[in-house]
Amino acid sequence: MKLSNPFVPDFKIIGILCYCRETYASQMADELSAYFAQSAISGYSKFSKHAGFACYYFHQSQALRTISKQVLFSELMFARQLVFLVAHPVHLHEDDRVSSVLSVIPESEQALQTCVVEVPDTEAGKHLSKFSRKFAVPLRQAMRGKELLYRRKFNKPITGLCWHILLTSSDKAHIGLSLPQNRSNHENGIHRLKMPHDAPSRSTLKLEEAIYAFIPKAEQSELFREGYRAVDLGACPGGWSYQLVKRGVQVEAVDNGKMQNELMATGLVEYYAVDGFKHRPVYGPVQWLVCDMIEQPQRVTELMLDWLVRGDAKHAIFNLKLPMQDRFATVTQCIRQLEQELKQANIAFSLQAKHLYHNRDEVTVCILRQSDL
Ligand SMILES: C[S@@+](CC[C@H](N)C(=O)[O-])C[C@H]1O[C@@H](n2cnc3c(N)ncnc32)[C@H](O)[C@@H]1O
Structure with a gap:
């Protein structure tokens, strides 16, 4: 920029x-x-x-x-x-x-x-x-x-x-x-956003705000576009998938719950009722990994690293749930681990993390891969 x-x-x-x-x-x-x-x-x-x-x-x-x-x-x-x-x-x-x-x-x-x-x-x-x-x-x-x-x-x-x-x-x-x-x-x-009338959940606003906060306007249509693929872990009822589909991205939605029917009817979402910690991309590496599973932040950190280091996803946006105690220390430790392990893997990336307005007790992290070193 x-x-x-x-x-x-x-x-x-x-x-x-x-x-x-x-x-x-x-x-x-x-x-x-x-x-x-x-x-x-x-x-x-x-x-x-x-x-x-x-x-x-x-x-x-x-x-x-x-x-x-x-x-x-x-x-x-x-x-x-x-x-x-x-x-x-x-x-x-x-x-x-x-x-x-x-x-x-x-x-x-x-x-x-x-x-x-x-x-x-x-x-x-x-x-x-x-x-x-x-x-x-x-x-x-x-x-x-x-x-x-x-x-x-x-x-x-x-x-x-x-x-x-x-x-x-x-x-x-x-x-x-x-x-x-x-x-x-x-x-x-405060970035107030209007809830889209047809979105499956209010959580949709979290990913929408994250995209605006982390990705410069000029690059948004480049990074999310028709033909790109994404995996959405912890997808139900589909608020985050909705944001991806809205931008033309095809989604593998992973969760045990129920996805919104209208979203499934777009034909851009495939649903997998499996554990998000076990799923692998069905058609090979994807452009985006997004994850909103309510899980221990350390577990989510390890999972994101696994996908990014293997090259199964190019970029990632995910939430780290803040624990009741030592919130700042815990999330800082996760971010340090992400930075260290991505560097060790020779991945050139930018990492941004924010407690967004639409978040409650979670921090959203965005990792954008530049070219490999
Ligand atoms: C906060 S909700 C996600 C909301 C969703 N992002 C949206 O916008 O509608 C968290 C979801 O994670 C799912 N989840 C939690 N642990 C999971 C796991 N191990 N594998 C797959 N899904 C999981 C839950 O079933 C729940 O639907």
């Missing part, structure tokens, strides 16, 4: 803010600590239980131009959004909240594209969402007045730098900014 080179202001950044699922703030904090433990940047993670976000504060502030290249949204598994913080949580004075925000926003040679006022994806956040929408209007106006923002056509997608004001109450906000190509472009970092 060709990356453009946007203007990045010379701001001092005091930390990182990542939005995540409500109950995953502690995992988000663990992940941030582990991420920075591998770098020379010292600091500490901070979170509240069920807050829907976590922060990592640096001991010494960092230059945005440098830190924005060192911290990558795509590498943070539990992060729905990545914001570079310019100030510690700000108290918003009841009689002039706008000025409270403006007081911490640094001056820049160039205006930013826009400012979004967001709330955590939590019960408390829901109660604040009406207030956040109302507050955004005078705030943006004031920011434009001070030339902190340039004028954007109504509803034009956000492609440039963006201020984020994350409200945790009507009088407290975290303030920072996000950069194009290093963030989610969705409001609150």
Whole structure:
């Protein structure tokens, strides 16, 4: 993918803010600590239980131009959004909240594209969402007045730098900014998808979101197309197969349950009532292996490696179920094993893992094979 080179202001950044699922703030904090433990940047993670976000504060502030290249949204598994913080949580004075925000926003040679006022994806956040929408209007106006923002056509997608004001109450906000190509472009970092009326299950949205999240738009029709074959392990009632069939891919659906009749009637799905751990591709290597079996993550990891290393599948998208305990440690261990064993097998690949919006207690992994070394 060709990356453009946007203007990045010379701001001092005091930390990182990542939005995540409500109950995953502690995992988000663990992940941030582990991420920075591998770098020379010292600091500490901070979170509240069920807050829907976590922060990592640096001991010494960092230059945005440098830190924005060192911290990558795509590498943070539990992060729905990545914001570079310019100030510690700000108290918003009841009689002039706008000025409270403006007081911490640094001056820049160039205006930013826009400012979004967001709330955590939590019960408390829901109660604040009406207030956040109302507050955004005078705030943006004031920011434009001070030339902190340039004028954007109504509803034009956000492609440039963006201020984020994350409200945790009507009088407290975290303030920072996000950069194009290093963030989610969705409001609150949530990619809401419409449930297709004829899909066999809501699980279909997990694979749909995964395809959008992991595969650049320009490559989606190249990687999923007519004539390609896939194996879907743990397929019933067919939500994931539905996404493949929709893209013209022929599917071997493996499960003991029942597949949706309409999906079977497309003629693109063959059903195999066998154990997903024993099935092998019926017509030789396939383009895609997808797997949504609810199983121990270590077992699924071994199975995916077996298929990929043997060359039975070129690419894979699968879920790793998160255990009750040691979630971050367990999934990190699985990902490390995948990376190590694929490297040992001389397979050139990219691996991405995300706790997607449509996931619950699972992480989706996408392994795309480049050419063999
Ligand atoms: C979460 S559901 C899959 C939903 C499906 N992806 C969809 O979109 O409709 C998990 C499925 O895995 C199947 N499963 C679990 N263990 C399996 C195994 N060892 N072999 C085959 N299927 C298995 C279950 O029968 C169940 O239908």
